[in-house]
Amino acid sequence: MYAFTYQRPTTLADAAAAIQAEDAKLLGGGQTLLPTLKQRLARPTDLIDLGAIPELKGIREADGGLEIGAFTRHAEVAHSDLVKRVIPALSSLAEGIGDRQVRNMGTMGGSIANADPSADYPSAVVALKATVTTDRRSIAGDDFFTGMFETALEPGEIIKSVRFSRPDKAAYAKFRNPASRYAIVGVFVAKFGSEVRVAVTGAAGSVFRAEAFETALVADFRAEALNGLSVGSDGLNADIHASADYRAHLVTVMAKRAVEAAG
Amino acid sequence: MSCTVSMTVNGKTVSREVEERTLLVAFLREHLGLTGTHVGCDTSQCGACVVLVDGRSVKSCTALAVQADGAAVTTIEGLAAADGTLHPMQAAFREHHGLQCGFCTPGMVMSAVDLVRENPNPTEAEIREGLEGNICRCTGYHNIVKAVKAGAEAMAGTQATPVAAE
Ligand SMILES: Cc1cc2nc3c(=O)[nH]c(=O)nc-3n(C[C@H](O)[C@H](O)[C@H](O)COP(=O)(O)OP(=O)(O)OC[C@H]3O[C@@H](n4cnc5c(N)ncnc54)[C@H](O)[C@@H]3O)c2cc1C
Numbered sequence: 230m231y232a233f234t235y236q237r238p239t240t241l242a243d244a245a246a247a248i249q250a251e252d253a254k255l256l257g258g259g260q261t262l263l264p265t266l267k268q269r270l271a272r273p274t275d276l277i278d279l280g281a282i283p284e285l286k287g288i289r290e291a292d293g294g295l296e297i298g299a300f301t302r303h304a305e306v307a308h309s310d311l312v313k314r315v316i317p318a319l320s321s322l323a324e325g326i327g328d329r330q331v332r333n334m335g336t337m338g339g340s341i342a343n344a345d346p347s348a349d350y351p352s353a354v355v356a357l358k359a360t361v362t363t364d365r366r367s368i369a370g371d372d373f374f375t376g377m378f379e380t381a382l383e384p385g386e387i388i389k390s391v392r393f394s395r396p397d398k399a400a401y402a403k404f405r406n407p408a409s410r411y412a413i414v415g416v417f418v419a420k421f422g423s424e425v426r427v428a429v430t431g432a433a434g435s436v437f438r439a440e441a442f443e444t445a446l447v448a449d450f451r452a453e454a455l456n457g458l459s460v461g462s463d464g465l466n467a468d469i470h471a472s473a474d475y476r477a478h479l480v481t482v483m484a485k486r487a488v489e490a491a492g
Numbered sequence: 493m494s495c496t497v498s499m500t501v502n503g504k505t506v507s508r509e510v511e512e513r514t515l516l517v518a519f520l521r522e523h524l525g526l527t528g529t530h531v532g533c534d535t536s537q538c539g540a541c542v543v544l545v546d547g548r549s550v551k552s553c554t555a556l557a558v559q560a561d562g563a564a565v566t567t568i569e570g571l572a573a574a575d576g577t578l579h580p581m582q583a584a585f586r587e588h589h590g591l592q593c594g595f596c597t598p599g600m601v602m603s604a605v606d607l608v609r610e611n612p613n614p615t616e617a618e619i620r621e622g623l624e625g626n627i628c629r630c631t632g633y634h635n636i637v638k639a640v641k642a643g644a645e646a647m648a649g650t651q652a653t654p655v656a657a658e
């Protein structure tokens with residue numbers, strides 16, 4: 230790891246000022262950033278730790294849904310009684326991230342800012358019609374993920390919280406990499422009245438919605454409604470873990486499992 | 493580029509001047525000489541380095557020492573009683589042959605103690621799930637799972653709650 234200076238601001242305003250320094254980087258739970266620094270793949274001059282800023286923490290009920298602070302750890306989302314009551318699918322998604330040590334440190338803001346193509350939370354942000362609030366503005370969940378490891382965030386912009394809408398029914402199903410536990414394919418299905426959202430992570434460079442699946446599920450919200458449907462393998466990821474064809478197959482299987490689990 | 497880091501380690505207050513990039517595991521091993529916490533990988537996957545920070549298990553290879561400033565840290569050296577009596581989880585690993593080479597054992601034991609804090613009576617499936625972040629190259633896990641089950645029962649019996657979340 231290259232040398233850097235470390236700062237631990239206690240207000241969002243101080244963090245926003247500190248991150249303006251050239252080559253400064255925000256530190257969330259460090260579960261992605263610290264391994265990257267250890268491999269000397271990045272060389273920030275300053276690390277701005279977000280862990281001491283009360284404004285970035287906590288889980289609240291808001292507009293019938295949930296507002297979750299950016300510096301909320303995966304384990305807190307997994308164990309929160311409020312999350313279990315309002316959006317249980319979100320707590321079970323969090324419980325399936327990595328392992329308990331990663332969940333004890335990693336944060337929601339860090340996960341979505343990082344926008345790993347196989348991360349779990351991006352699927353919930355899109356399927357649950359989330360709004361991402363930063364120190365500068367609000368960004369619709371549909372517009373937040375712009376590509377592989379790319380988001381709509383500007384340099385130095387800090388995520389404050391994520392607001393999720395409460396669905397009538399929802400579930401997340403993931404086919405995980407047995408070693409890393411990241412999603413080879415993960416599908417989040419959410420039903421809001423007559424609207425259905427199906428968000429797919431792990432399969433492509435960035436999370437996407439399976440629109441043909443959504444149309445079929447609006448007509449008939451049962452796993453059988455997806456029989457014979459496929460997202461197709463064009464543009465899907467292929468690597469040592471799974472070919473594009475296999476990923477396309479998994480998207481349908483995981484979507485069916487999610488619909489069944491949503492009930 | 494250096495700073496003073498203070499924390500409670502195994503009940504004792506310690507303070508050291510370190511470079512800001514110092515990892516928690518390096519602070520424990522190199523600055524405090526507590527070499528029971530191991531390093532088995534550089535990808536944050538093996539769990540040999542697991543310690544408790546304010547009672548919760550974390551991978552000390554993937555945390556900065558400064559992030560634990562002010563915290564209470566427990567390492568494998570902090571589990572046994574002052575007279576050397578092993579913690580029930582350590583005793584269970586010995587009794588049930590939950591180790592062969594022993595390299596993964598400190599991390600396994602610390603993860604197990606954290607797991608039992610949250611779930612005092614875990615099923616076999618819950619134990620396997622709870623040890624997802626710990627890799628063992630020797631045992632095939634079977635006896636580790638048995639040891640954790642027995643350790644959990646022994647902990648319930650003795651009310652051992654070793655880990656200060658001071
Ligand atoms: C062994 C292992 C297994 C894992 N398995 C999974 C898995 O199964 N599923 C999964 O989804 N993830 C997995 N992860 C990743 C994990 O969820 C990380 O916690 C997450 O990707 C990053 O969150 P963090 O809080 O640790 O962020 P950090 O690593 O601290 O930061 C990541 C990036 O986000 C930026 N950032 C952090 N907070 C903010 C903010 N508030 N505003 C703007 N930018 C910010 C940082 O500058 C950095 O660029 C795994 C990680 C490990 C080590």
Ligand code: FES
Pocket residue numbers: 530531532533534535536537538539540541542551552553554
């Ligand atoms: S040394 Fe392997 S996870 Fe920490």
Ligand code: FES
Pocket residue numbers: 590591592593594595596597627628629630631
């Ligand atoms: S006992 Fe050798 S690695 Fe687990």
